[in-house]
Amino acid sequence: MNVTRDLFNEVMVPNYNPAAIIPVKGLGSRLWDQAGTEYIDFAGGIAVNVLGHCHPELVSALTEQGQKLWHLSNVLTNEPALRLAKKLTDATFGEKVYFANSGAEANEAALKLARRFALDHFGAQKDQIISFKQGFHGRTFFTVTVGGQTAYSDGFGPKPGAIEHADYNDLASFEALISDKTCAVMMEPLQGEGGIISPTIDFVKGVRALCDKHNALLIFDEVQSGVGRTGELYAYMGLGVVPDILTTAKALGGGFPIGAMLTTTEIAKHLKIGTHGSTYGGNPLGCAIAEKVLDIVNTPEVLNGVKHKEQLFRKGLEAINDQYHCFEEIRGKGLLLGAALNKNFTGRAKEFLVAAAEEHLMCLIAGANVVRFAPSLIIPDEDIQEGLVRFERAVAKVVGADVSFK
Incomplete structure (x- = not known):
């Protein structure tokens, strides 16, 4: 069979518009397409490939478990799920774990749990959920409605009710909405899709205090910010605030689909x-791989390495900006970074992404005004440097600078 990009248009539902190239192989922070062209990967499968492509220890975990047991259903438990749950609870505030297959599923579970907790403790009138504008929590109808981007939730009929949205980093906006009717507040401790927006410490602590005041559960969606991405195992650990429920997915499986919800025994x-x-x-195959991911990531070497590599990215991006003056700021934390475009390049983030691909560099966008980077946490320093050289060529193209490169 001749597999080309044209085949996508023939056989796939048109809700995606993938790039023209089709990768066929990956190793570490490099990808190769059908023509054998090599790319440096600063996208990481949207913050999923936390240990790069085909990490040998993950390949071993996959093949070893793949020869033992793949699936049982939850009529039976299994050893990899129990080991992974124990490691997650040992490493976090969580005491109990629920396993799903994606971030949206983990968030769906968190929201259902919060509603049930409030019903049991306070009655049916305590049903309001507050989240934040530009937030993103998944594509199920419940999670996409809780998400703060109406473009993703409009047009599908009546939405789930009792959901309100406050402005992120605006405590007054949030305080105006929360009341004793609020059962849960869902927030990203670093907004991803919404533009790589870090919370202020005052804001996140104020949200926690108001949740306590009104007996509302605080849910941290760490689907994108978790599993080492910020230089902490989970972002909440660097904010001095502990949620009541935490969701995790994406990087947890290192590329294999798995999600989890963590909470306390009481909840x-x-x-x-x-x-x-x-x-x-909680299938054995996914849990065996995620267990290995957690073993590798939750080490001082990897987590401290993230903080070191963040500085390499920031210095490199700032040097590019010193020459081309296209970014307003470099946002984010750890290896979830965003180059926010200034007013001269408003709405043109995708042009930078396309130009980067032409220079054999994979990156992402977070909205129309932010170029996003979410590479492997163990990307070699030399791959960062070479990737930034390629990105500079892409920036030069977009900005239209007449610069020659070696």
């Missing part, structure tokens, strides 16, 4: 037998 007991479930959630 968890409200998801009684039969109240929620997942056929594939």
